[in-house]
Amino acid sequence: MNLANNIELIASSPKSGHLDVLVPRCLIGNGQDVLGTSIDKEGLSPIQVEWRDGTITSIEGLKQTSKLPEEILLPRFTEPHAHLDKAFSWSRSSNLKGTYQEALAANLSEYKLRSRDELIFSVEKSLNLALVNGVRAIRSHIDSFGKTAMRDWDVLDDVRKKWQEKIFLEFVALVPLEFWQTDEGELLAQRVASNGDLLGGVIAPPFNKRKTFHSLSHLVQLANKLNCDIDLHIDESQTCFAGGLKILLEVLDQVKNDISITCSHLSSMGLLGDKAISNLAEKMAKNKLKVVALPLTNSWLLGRKDRTTLIKRPLAPIFQLQKAGVVVSVGGDNVNDAWFPLSNFDPINLMAFSMPIAHLSPWDRLGLSPFTSSAAHVLSLQWDGIFQKGSPADFVVLDSNSWVKTLSENPQRRVVVNGEFLNELTKTKNQH
Ligand SMILES: [Zn+2]
Numbered sequence: 001m002n003l004a005n006n007i008e009l010i011a012s013s014p015k016s017g018h019l020d021v022l023v024p025r026c027l028i029g030n031g032q033d034v035l036g037t038s039i040d041k042e043g044l045s046p047i048q049v050e051w052r053d054g055t056i057t058s059i060e061g062l063k064q065t066s067k068l069p070e071e072i073l074l075p076r077f078t079e080p081h082a083h084l085d086k087a088f089s090w091s092r093s094s095n096l097k098g099t100y101q102e103a104l105a106a107n108l109s110e111y112k113l114r115s116r117d118e119l120i121f122s123v124e125k126s127l128n129l130a131l132v133n134g135v136r137a138i139r140s141h142i143d144s145f146g147k148t149a150m151r152d153w154d155v156l157d158d159v160r161k162k163w164q165e166k167i168f169l170e171f172v173a174l175v176p177l178e179f180w181q182t183d184e185g186e187l188l189a190q191r192v193a194s195n196g197d198l199l200g201g202v203i204a205p206p207f208n209k210r211k212t213f214h215s216l217s218h219l220v221q222l223a224n225k226l227n228c229d230i231d232l233h234i235d236e237s238q239t240c241f242a243g244g245l246k247i248l249l250e251v252l253d254q255v256k257n258d259i260s261i262t263c264s265h266l267s268s269m270g271l272l273g274d275k276a277i278s279n280l281a282e283k284m285a286k287n288k289l290k291v292v293a294l295p296l297t298n299s300w301l302l303g304r305k306d307r308t309t310l311i312k313r314p315l316a317p318i319f320q321l322q323k324a325g326v327v328v329s330v331g332g333d334n335v336n337d338a339w340f341p342l343s344n345f346d347p348i349n350l351m352a353f354s355m356p357i358a359h360l361s362p363w364d365r366l367g368l369s370p371f372t373s374s375a376a377h378v379l380s381l382q383w384d385g386i387f388q389k390g391s392p393a394d395f396v397v398l399d400s401n402s403w404v405k406t407l408s409e410n411p412q413r414r415v416v417v418n419g420e421f422l423n424e425l426t427k428t429k430n431q432h
Pocket residue numbers: 081082083141233264333334
């Protein structure tokens with residue numbers, strides 16, 4: 001059988017296909033597959049990728065003589081930090097001043113009144129957008145400290161089941177830290193753990209050091225007892241630099257910990273001096289702490305002062321953490337709510353806006369990994385988003401031949417889910 005026939009056969013079988021595309025070299029798992037293939041100055045290589053039954057069967061470098069592909073291939077994305085339960089609540093809960101304190105107050109009053117239908121609207125709208133924008137997995141924090149907590153988790157369990165073929169979902173119960181010491185907290189924790197979800201909390205100044213140490217140490221012990229992971233909103237602030245992180249590290253000195261702990265935000269750590277940052281980063285690496293940096297909400301909310309523009313911005317020190325061996329990803333955080341009015345569950349949009357803030361470049365391996373493989377590692381997903389034979393055919397195909405165009409022009413995209421193009425998937429569904 002000649003190659004053309006072979007390709008036709010592949011294209012006609014279900015969940016199969018092939019594409020000539022440009023692929024970031026750092027996303028190709030096996031160098032042997034692309035040995036001698038050209039690489040442009042933005043780190044993109046011309047590749048032919050083939051897949052069958054939803055799995056990549058071949059990755060091959062294209063010869064110099066062939067026409068250069070005009071699309072970029074990326075893995076479907078992982079969103080490591082979202083708030084699906086309050087997304088798109090801006091119209092009923094705005095925060096025009098844009099401060100952290102006003103966001104918190106607006107969030108609390110919106111949460112008290114949030115109906116089941118409003119919750120479903122937020123989550124469904126978010127997931128529909130995320131899917132067409134090329135997202136395959138989301139970790140979302142869920143406000144869980146009110147009377148409606150169990151009702152909300154019932155809703156979310158149903159949503160998760162409904163969406164399981166399209167987007168992997170995991171949830172973090174977001175409560176005040178001391179809530180985990182109550183009977184109600186214990187009950188919620190058991191439910192969360194039984195679903196493979198995570199325990200959460202907030203550590204931001206002003207806090208009482210002793211009380212926080214006590215609550216945090218209780219939380220770490222509870223999570224270990226139930227064998228479930230933790231994701232904390234920690235040091236989302238421009239004061240008391242890394243105050244929460246220091247307490248967490250003290251707790252981990254005294255409590256045996258075998259579960260995975262993610263530090264979301266970690267913004268004020270970036271305001272410490274170089275030496276202090278590298279000392280803390282090393283301790284974090286030793287304790288296998290993971291980090292989700294959230295440049296958009298940090299830039300919008302933190303350090304606002306009436307008519308003064310803050311020049312030195314609180315943000316997790318991404319490069320220093322990476323250098324120490326800490327897994328760092330970048331997340332989108334809030335979307336169209338009191339914490340952040342903009343954004344739309346679009347990972348390309350997230351890259352375009354957060355890369356300039358965080359000095360990350362898409363053509364550097366460590367500039368791209370926070371949006372791809374590291375985000376997958378934070379969620380401990382089976383596939384890290386690196387392309388090789390045997391990995392899932394889960395793609396975002398961008399109508400663009402350069403990173404600069406991609407991040408400037410928001411190109412058209414096609415999304416491949418488990419070997420099938422999303423637009424064709426919806427077409428077949430509509431025909432039935
Ligand atoms: Zn958050």
